[in-house]
Amino acid sequence: MSKYHVDEHGFYGEFGGAFIPEMLYPNVEELRQHYLEIMASESFQQEFRKLLRDYVGRPTPLYYAERLSEKYGSRIYLKREDLCHTGAHKVNNTIGQILMAKRLGKKRIIAETGAGQHGVATATVCALMGLPCVVYMGEVDIARQAPNVARMKLLGAEVRPARSGSRTLKDATNEAIRDWINNPEDTHYIIGSVVGPHPYPDMVARFQAVISEEIRHQLLEAEGRTDPDYLIACVGGGSNAAGTYYHYLDQEEVQIIAAEAAGKGVDTGESAATSALGRVGIIHASKTLLMQTADGQITEPYSISAGLDYPGVGPMHAHLFQTGRAQFIPVTDAQAMAGGRELARLEGIIPAIESSHAFAVLEMGAVPPDSLVVINLSGRGDKDLQTYIDYFDLT
Amino acid sequence: MAETQSQNRIHQALEKPGKLLSIYYTAGFPNLEDTVPILEELQAAGADMVEIGLPFSDPLADGPTIQESSTRALRNGMHTELLFEQLKDVRKTVDLPLILMGYFNPVLQYGVEAFCRKCKEVGIDGLILPDLPLEIYQRDYQHLMAPYGLSMVFLISPQTGEARIRQIDAASDSFIYMVSSASTTGVQDQFGQGQDAYFDRIHAMELKHPQVVGFGISDAQSFQKATRTAKGAIIGSAFIRLLEREGLGGIRNFIENIRP
Ligand SMILES: Cc1ncc(COP(=O)(O)O)c(C=O)c1O
Numbered sequence: 001m002s003k004y005h006v007d008e009h010g011f012y013g014e015f016g017g018a019f020i021p022e023m024l025y026p027n028v029e030e031l032r033q034h035y036l037e038i039m040a041s042e043s044f045q046q047e048f049r050k051l052l053r054d055y056v057g058r059p060t061p062l063y064y065a066e067r068l069s070e071k072y073g074s075r076i077y078l079k080r081e082d083l084c085h086t087g088a089h090k091v092n093n094t095i096g097q098i099l100m101a102k103r104l105g106k107k108r109i110i111a112e113t114g115a116g117q118h119g120v121a122t123a124t125v126c127a128l129m130g131l132p133c134v135v136y137m138g139e140v141d142i143a144r145q146a147p148n149v150a151r152m153k154l155l156g157a158e159v160r161p162a163r164s165g166s167r168t169l170k171d172a173t174n175e176a177i178r179d180w181i182n183n184p185e186d187t188h189y190i191i192g193s194v195v196g197p198h199p200y201p202d203m204v205a206r207f208q209a210v211i212s213e214e215i216r217h218q219l220l221e222a223e224g225r226t227d228p229d230y231l232i233a234c235v236g237g238g239s240n241a242a243g244t245y246y247h248y249l250d251q252e253e254v255q256i257i258a259a260e261a262a263g264k265g266v267d268t269g270e271s272a273a274t275s276a277l278g279r280v281g282i283i284h285a286s287k288t289l290l291m292q293t294a295d296g297q298i299t300e301p302y303s304i305s306a307g308l309d310y311p312g313v314g315p316m317h318a319h320l321f322q323t324g325r326a327q328f329i330p331v332t333d334a335q336a337m338a339g340g341r342e343l344a345r346l347e348g349i350i351p352a353i354e355s356s357h358a359f360a361v362l363e364m365g366a367v368p369p370d371s372l373v374v375i376n377l378s379g380r381g382d383k384d385l386q387t388y389i390d391y392f393d394l395t
Numbered sequence: 396m397a398e399t400q401s402q403n404r405i406h407q408a409l410e411k412p413g414k415l416l417s418i419y420y421t422a423g424f425p426n427l428e429d430t431v432p433i434l435e436e437l438q439a440a441g442a443d444m445v446e447i448g449l450p451f452s453d454p455l456a457d458g459p460t461i462q463e464s465s466t467r468a469l470r471n472g473m474h475t476e477l478l479f480e481q482l483k484d485v486r487k488t489v490d491l492p493l494i495l496m497g498y499f500n501p502v503l504q505y506g507v508e509a510f511c512r513k514c515k516e517v518g519i520d521g522l523i524l525p526d527l528p529l530e531i532y533q534r535d536y537q538h539l540m541a542p543y544g545l546s547m548v549f550l551i552s553p554q555t556g557e558a559r560i561r562q563i564d565a566a567s568d569s570f571i572y573m574v575s576s577a578s579t580t581g582v583q584d585q586f587g588q589g590q591d592a593y594f595d596r597i598h599a600m601e602l603k604h605p606q607v608v609g610f611g612i613s614d615a616q617s618f619q620k621a622t623r624t625a626k627g628a629i630i631g632s633a634f635i636r637l638l639e640r641e642g643l644g645g646i647r648n649f650i651e652n653i654r655p
Binding site: 009017018019020021022023025026164165170171174177178181182183184185279280281282283284285292294295296297298299 | 451452453454455456457458459462466469474475476498499500501502503504505525526527528531534549550551552554555556559563574577578579582
């Protein structure tokens with residue numbers, strides 16, 4: 001097996017594993033034993049592909065961004081995950097996991113959410129399948145992401161405030177895990193990124209891998225080659241990035257760039273640049289890089305983008321960072337916002353602020369001219385309008 | 396297979412006749428310097444064993460009471476090195492079996508081996524690290540930890556399968572921590588029929604190691620129910636609520652009421 005994919009113990013190099021309390025063992029073990037077999041089954045693949053096509057709207061276009069290309073002197077393609085139903089790549093994973101949950105006989109769905117994108121994507125598939133849905137969301141995030149809270153409620157989900165700790169994404173994840181401990185038989189936890197205990201990082205990466213599968217076909221059609229020179233994605237937990245890189249991990253000649261959120265600057269104390277600031281540790285049952293005190297207490301990150309505001313990173317990405325397979329570039333709020341506005345003005349596309357981080361690396365000179373580049377446009381910017389308004393004073 | 400350790404205080408306590416009462420509290424709560432005074436009170440009151448919780452920012456197996464005590468302890472300034480510092484002379488006054496209970500990340504940051512060495516030095520007898528599962532312990536850490544002779548205590552829950560319970564029994568060397576129901580700590584439901592069936596099922600397995608029941612035990616009645624078949628029981632959240640309500644002065648009364 002490839003050195004960049006998960007090994008038989010659930011690790012990527014030294015990262016990953018399932019550091020779970022025993023109370024979670026039956027749930028996680030059930031999933032671990034069955035997920036590959038279920039995903040490989042023909043009936044699963046048929047249902048998954050059909051929903052991705054007819055419900056999500058896949059394949060999403062691979063769009064040649066002419067004016068952006070001109071500006072940077074490269075051939076730049078955008079993978080349009082922003083055109084997915086619900087507005088981001090997150091739904092690829094929730095479709096996969098809801099089908100998984102059904103095959104495992106689960107009757108109740110729980111999820112965590114930060115900005116609300118994964119919560120909306122989960123509430124959506126629960127409505128689609130008629131399953132009850134509880135979404136944990138930090139109290140602080142509930143207050144600052146009101147439209148997504150309303151969306152989830154409209155879709156029939158119950159949004160439960162996480163009141164512990166810093167009352168943001170990491171605490172919402174803790175609450176979801178606690179819920180799962182308390183409901184060990186009928187409940188499936190749809191985790192929102194390539195984080196958490198094995199097999200979640202691998203399972204979520206496989207569901208998102210449809211992104212790179214499509215890129216290969218679409219790039220071949222457009223350029224006569226499957227492989228770009230550069231692949232660029234933003235990394236919060238790392239699910240859109242994992243999907244973008246997945247089928248290219250072993251093609252070492254394809255350069256991989258991961259844009260992470262530097263917030264106000266890596267050294268300002270208000271940052272979420274995990275590769276720069278993190279040390280090896282355990283968060284949400286996974287051994288990975290995470291931001292923490294010397295004493296091992298997990299610290300609160302900061303980014304203007306709620307979806308990148310996570311103190312850890314998926315174990316696959318920690319491994320890609322450590323092995324040098326991927327280049328991690330910290331992007332500040334200011335650089336990301338400028339990148340987002342540039343895309344809006346050059347291409348008529350308003351990106352999610354998470355995705356704006358990926359575009360910012362162009363201006364930072366990370367890609368030499370005359371390169372063939374694919375950037376994953378992980379989501380659309382509607383949800384971020386208020387942030388754009390405040391930031392650029394658009395009133 | 397676990398090495399057979401020479402007898403430590405946990406083994407001695409388990410061998411005594413009668414039911415064993417163990418108390419959990421979070422180090423650094425309610426006040427930073429309460430760690431050893433609480434131990435001394437517990438010893439005077441007649442508790443049999445103590446689990447000292449090393450507070451963690453993200454205690455995902457814990458309910459609201461222990462979460463809150465952990466947050467407060469951290470805010471008070473508790474950290475790993477300070478806890479060891481506080482416990483430096485504890486064996487001059489306290490003879491109870493002492494177990495450190497904490498999440499794995501702070502241990503990892505301290506250095507797994509250094510942590511165990513320090514535990515041994517101050518007189519800790521055992522460790523409960525709920526998010527260090529058996530397989531990973533055995534594969535990656537046992538060789539580092541075993542030389543320090545601490546008893547590693549593993550958990551089982553009502554959902555744990557028989558084969559796995561036997562595996563955990565084989566890997567244990569003192570007692571098995573039997574989580575009373577599918578829950579995080581402190582969930583206050585009744586000890587009902589389901590639990591009796593679970594207790595009987597485990598009892599019938601005739602495990603090598605005694606079981607001590609934890610999670611949701613709060614008073615004399617639940618203590619009695621939990622120890623019908625098990626050797627002992629652990630009270631955590633209810634004890635922390637007592638400390639919050641009455642401070643250290645309430646400890647003797649609390650213990651006497653549990654086990655008249
Ligand atoms: C549009 C978009 N992109 C990226 C992310 C970050 O998540 P991940 O790194 O898992 O792709 C989010 C998370 O909310 C998002 O909404």
